[in-house]
Amino acid sequence: MITMLSLPKLNRLSPNMQSTLLKIIEEAGELARAVLTFLPYEHLGKKEILTEPLIKGYLDAVSSELLDVAQTCVTMIFVLEEECNVKTERYIDNHLKKLSNKGYNFNKTLNYNIYTENNFKYLALPKLLLPKVTLLTTVCKIQEEVGELTQYLGKKAGASGESEKLDFSTILDGSVQELLDVAQCCFTMLYILADRYDVDTIELVEDHVNKLKRKATAYNLNKANRS
Numbered sequence: 001m002i003t004m005l006s007l008p009k010l011n012r013l014s015p016n017m018q019s020t021l022l023k024i025i026e027e028a029g030e031l032a033r034a035v036l037t038f039l040p041y042e043h044l045g046k047k048e049i050l051t052e053p054l055i056k057g058y059l060d061a062v063s064s065e066l067l068d069v070a071q072t073c074v075t076m077i078f079v080l081e082e083e084c085n086v087k088t089e090r091y092i093d094n095h096l097k098k099l100s101n102k103g104y105n106f107n108k109t110l111n112y113n114i115y116t117e118n119n120f121k122y123l124a125l126p127k128l129l130l131p132k133v134t135l136l137t138t139v140c141k142i143q144e145e146v147g148e149l150t151q152y153l154g155k156k157a158g159a160s161g162e163s164e165k166l167d168f169s170t171i172l173d174g175s176v177q178e179l180l181d182v183a184q185c186c187f188t189m190l191y192i193l194a195d196r197y198d199v200d201t202i203e204l205v206e207d208h209v210n211k212l213k214r215k216a217t218a219y220n221l222n223k224a225n226r227s
Helices: 017-041 046-050 053-084 088-101 135-153 168-197 201-215 220-226
Strands: 005-008 113-117 120-124
Touching: 005 053, 005 168, 005 201, 017 053, 017 135, 046 053, 053 088, 053 120, 053 168, 053 201, 088 113, 088 168, 135 168, 168 201
Parallel strands: none
Antiparallel strands: 005 120, 113 120
């Protein structure tokens, strides 16, 4: 089971805060659609799902769309770091403290962090102990967090001419925190897929990265391999 998510920095693209925000809204919507399509079959076990190619395809779509949401989170983190000089790794302690203050239980003996290496962003976020969590509740939570992220970059930034807007540093601070909340939800859904449906999350991430390679939208990695 995956405990650290590593996703690449995309090249051949020129993302900014607004374009990435629109992308994460798009991807969250596609994930919601995939979850709703799979919902009538969520009670089935792995063996039953494997015998039904159509249902297996629905589950695969949930997995794929989830990685697209996570990838967009990583892209926005890179944008924040490069355009706004945000040190995302400094927010991890605050994120963990917020989880604890909200009553979430998780293993506090493990090391959680965010860092960049070889053009990949590495995220290690906790597995929350949520006995009643489902794909549906998690995708709803993702929509909620994306909405709160949108508020910081929209209404609270005075994007529509609001007179009462926050200062730029407060907007950045709130955006990073909400973005980490979205990423946390992605981890929760990854754990659901692994625990309940035996999805190989390590293989899932590898397939996602290979898909990006094939699309040729990723990759400083290709450039690094040639150097």
